[in-house]
Amino acid sequence: MDNKLPECGVARFLELLEGPWATLIVRELLLGPKRFSELRQGLPGISPHTLTRRLRRFEEYGVVSRQVYAEVPPRVEYELTPLGLRLKPVLESMAEWSLSVPEPRSGVGAPQ
Amino acid sequence: MDNKLPECGVARFLELLEGPWATLIVRELLLGPKRFSELRQGLPGISPHTLTRRLRRFEEYGVVSRQVYAEVPPRVEYELTPLGLRLKPVLESMAEWSLSVPEPRSGVGAPQ
DNA sequence: CTGTATCCCCTGGGATACTG
DNA sequence: CAGTATCCCAGGGGATACAG
Secondary structure (H helix, E strand, O other): OOOOOOOOOHHHHHHHOOOOOHHHHHHHHOOOOEEHHHHHHHOOOOOHHHHHHHHHHHHHHOOEEEEEEOOOOOEEEEEEOHHHHOHHHHHHHHHHHHHOOOOOOOOOOOOO | OOOOOOOOOHHHHHHHOOOOOHHHHHHHHOOOOEEHHHHHHHOOOOOHHHHHHHHHHHHHHOOEEEEEEOOOOOEEEEEEOHHHHOHHHHHHHHHHHHHOOOOOOOOOOOOO
16 A cells, blocks of 8 residues: 555555554553553454554554563553654544534534 | 444544545645546546545545536536535644654564 | 464455446 | 446455464
8 A cells, every 4th residue: 555646644644543443442552551451352342363463553653662571471561652642632633523523424514 | 344343433534534545635625626637637646436436435424515517528526515624634633743753664563 | 361374355446448 | 527337456354263
């Protein structure tokens, strides 16, 4: 999906948050550092397969750090980096906008 | 892709702007009303197939209006609705965030 | 506990060809 | 001009099974 499209920083943002789970994972991590299993609990229905891939991408982009503890049983904690924390206001503005959207097909009526 | 995920308005937003072209199309329309062919010119490489589907979704969500002029040759203009215009600050905050992202650090995890 | 490996489905997108 | 119709490929997700 990498492109030679017209330059637009927004594209990178959407790449990072692609898919319906990405933002939900970030939202979980905004509550604080979480272990893999804690994330699964907070995201009912997500498959480990999906969760892993999203977390890996977040690592690549530097929005999440992964801390492995050499314990038995193994423990891994994920935490938002400063860059990741800066996603918060952006997600909030997205959510705020979404609130003004009635429902697809249900008319254009802009409230207010 | 719709499911009974934890309620999160952000999901709807991402649904609307899914794919690499969506935001670019919005950006074009932020410059003012555009015809189908004008959009194609402003979005080098996009296929009519893709452009049409994105515009249809925008209509469904009420962020874009479609005005057909019964002329010869036919003319169709797309324009952001008030709701669509309100996307601007959101996209800007996304773009601003993106500027602070250096580059995806490939190599952190296993390739997908 | 923390993942990885498959297999399958769905949707976005490209390319091409073809109408109203 | 403004699309629609196919066909194909990629990546996201779900489900399940299995490994370190």
